[in-house]
Amino acid sequence: MTLPHSLNQLLTNQGEKFLIVAPITNGLIHQTFRLNIDENCYLLQSINTNIFTDPLGLINNHRKLYQHFLSDQNPFPRPLARPLPFPNDQWVVEDEHQRSWRISSFIRNTHTRSAVESPSQAEALARFFASFTLHASHLQTDSWHIPIPRFHDLRLRYGQFKDAIQTDKSNRSNNCDGLIRHLQLREPYIAIYDNMSENEHFPLRMMHHDAKLSNILIDDRSECWLCPVDLDTVMPGYFFSDLGDMIRSICNGSLREESPPEEVFFQADLFESLLSGYGSAMGDAITQQEKKLLPLSGILMTYMQAMRFLSDYLNGDVYYITDRANQNLDRALNQFTLLSQMEEYLKATGRLDRLS
Numbered sequence: 001m002t003l004p005h006s007l008n009q010l011l012t013n014q015g016e017k018f019l020i021v022a023p024i025t026n027g028l029i030h031q032t033f034r035l036n037i038d039e040n041c042y043l044l045q046s047i048n049t050n051i052f053t054d055p056l057g058l059i060n061n062h063r064k065l066y067q068h069f070l071s072d073q074n075p076f077p078r079p080l081a082r083p084l085p086f087p088n089d090q091w092v093v094e095d096e097h098q099r100s101w102r103i104s105s106f107i108r109n110t111h112t113r114s115a116v117e118s119p120s121q122a123e124a125l126a127r128f129f130a131s132f133t134l135h136a137s138h139l140q141t142d143s144w145h146i147p148i149p150r151f152h153d154l155r156l157r158y159g160q161f162k163d164a165i166q167t168d169k170s171n172r173s174n175n176c177d178g179l180i181r182h183l184q185l186r187e188p189y190i191a192i193y194d195n196m197s198e199n200e201h202f203p204l205r206m207m208h209h210d211a212k213l214s215n216i217l218i219d220d221r222s223e224c225w226l227c228p229v230d231l232d233t234v235m236p237g238y239f240f241s242d243l244g245d246m247i248r249s250i251c252n253g254s255l256r257e258e259s260p261p262e263e264v265f266f267q268a269d270l271f272e273s274l275l276s277g278y279g280s281a282m283g284d285a286i287t288q289q290e291k292k293l294l295p296l297s298g299i300l301m302t303y304m305q306a307m308r309f310l311s312d313y314l315n316g317d318v319y320y321i322t323d324r325a326n327q328n329l330d331r332a333l334n335q336f337t338l339l340s341q342m343e344e345y346l347k348a349t350g351r352l353d354r355l356s
Helices: 005-012 055-068 120-137 154-167 178-182 190-197 242-249 268-285 290-316 328-346
Strands: 017-024 033-037 042-046 101-105 205-207 216-219 225-228 236-237
Touching: 005 033, 017 101, 055 101, 055 120, 120 205, 120 225, 120 268, 154 190, 154 290, 178 242, 178 290, 178 328, 190 290, 242 268, 242 290, 242 328, 268 328, 290 328
Parallel strands: none
Antiparallel strands: 017 033, 033 042, 042 101, 205 236, 216 225
């Protein structure tokens, strides 16, 4: 991976500078580089405009977040990574291949982790992202750029699922008719979302929308959790978005999202810790109506993700990257198995009846 010629010229044309470029390959959305220019260190990214169609809107969001988290009320030990203009004072630069690029400060002496290892760590993770929401929700959202409209809109995702079944572009519905029926039988979950979107007791708040441990920078020496990263999907959302996605991804004991159903097991101890940490950190900010439905957050997000994987399978694998046949079907089966186990646990603990 090398920088485009025009970008390399832009970064080095302000006098003689020593430029070192190191690719960072753990991202799935953007192409990312670490830059060392003289004594300074930066993060350089090409923005995937197939997903984020307004790069400048995305950067303006980052600038607002950065300024907001400079305040004394910042709940984290350090400020967010600082968005920066290029040497030509532009916030977005387009290279000779029509790719859009941005630059920000690189926070040195940090690392990330991917796996939650204990209930106490799960509780801390939930508290971390609840703290993000509590502080970010004081931002004015009138001019906020919505990076992915209706990203966690369960009604929209169900409509896309029905369309995928009807069109069956890849003639695959016969391979998964049982799974299709199981997901259709859970249509009442859509009514829960519809009620949220029409009810003042379910307010929109600023959510990270990609809440996971790997999106937290950790200090190399102290192991202190410093600040969140990957802020592209920050936007208003409902209470279940961040908590539900943490439950969906962390409480699944299978090693991979496409692991076979027999390897899936719901980790109830992590679930309870996430629930406890998020609820206690949000405190009086959540309404009584939201509090009653907090245990259903994981169900709503896991149901939505199962539909999204299966929709993509029926559409011919056009959204999620696959490297083998039936991978999206396996992902959907994995999520449905997790969903079923989650339902059984909530039923056994007397919390599934809150659907009615």
